Amino acid sequence: MKSANRELVDRLAAEYVLGTLRHRARRRFERWLLSPQVGALVKAWEDRLAGLEPRLTPVTPPAAVWRGIEDKLGLRKLQRRPAMRWLSIAASIIFFVAVGVFITRPPEQPQLTQKSFLQADPQTIYWRVEILGDNQELSLHVHVVHDLPPGKSHELWALPEGGGAPVSLGLMPHTGDHHRVLNAAQRAALGVSKQIAVSLEPEGGSPTGAPTGPVLLVAPLTRA
């Protein structure tokens, strides 16, 4: 980065962290977070301005907030209490006995709707990415193994149109086929994205939630 540019970007990073960079300027700046240099400037300002954090009296939020979080993340299914689980199993048995088991076909799988080839050149496809249903699920297929320095991970991003911040779609596998169900934020981001990208991140993925390492591959999403 040239020093004049660096000064400007540092000033924007400061106002981004302070919160006074707003509206379109903030969105545009979030796209720059793809660059590791910009990410480092932001991190430095986060550390500096942490000194302004006020000491507040904690306020307990109402119980409905936790229930909302469980609903958004689908956690209640994962940790239902045993008594509730037995009740629900009993209810299911009664239901099936009462109506008879009419279900003869398996639940519908979401159909392939979009795909993308992450490639360096026409001959070298590293990953095939498939989007299933209404951005519900993601299938990742490794074609050619991409070089990965030790202590690093490859992370996949949806790039929303119009300058929205990239949204992580998780880490990239290096062998075989992988399938994952997308969360609401990822589905929303894919709904407004025409491109995806892979960046190089610290092991385990970006520490900031935005890309911090170099962008290695960018590819369009096309209708299947």
Added chain:
Amino acid sequence: MNRTDTLPPDIELAQLLQRCAASDTAAFRALYDKTSPILFARLLRMLRRRSVAEEVLQDVFVRIWQRAAQYEMGRGRALAWMVTIARYCAIDLMRRERMTLVSDDAIAEIADESAAESGGIEKPNNFDSCIEQLNDNTRKCLTMAFVEGRSHDEIAQLTTHPLGSVKSWIRRGLLALKECLSSERQTT
């Protein structure tokens, strides 16, 4: 009572985050119980409306769960990491909704315990002496922006200073703070 004694230790939060990264929902609940009152108070301070702060708090914990794997254990500062997520979620909402000055129905219950000390979050070395060197207007503008989430326009309105002055105090204040913190670091 010393408030820092009642704050959860950062190492404990870091361990809970690590367990969240492994999809441990009990750890997530424990993390929520320990930190949601702190983050909720912080959001109320910025958003000033209970119903909005409750909604944003949900988004904050959704993000914390999804990004737990991205938290670097070695970095420590788990609470600072979570508070930053909360601040950015609140700013995102204000940006989306173009929220401006709203009624302060919640502000009374979250008065600062002490404006001089941070909420259990590690300050840079010599932060206090550097912030003291700024003039009163600059310090006030920086605090209104960072702590209350106010925009340039809102700060100008509330302080009845011209918008241009507010912008330039903030710009110069940030620069002065950076220079002071880096020179203090070199001399210590």
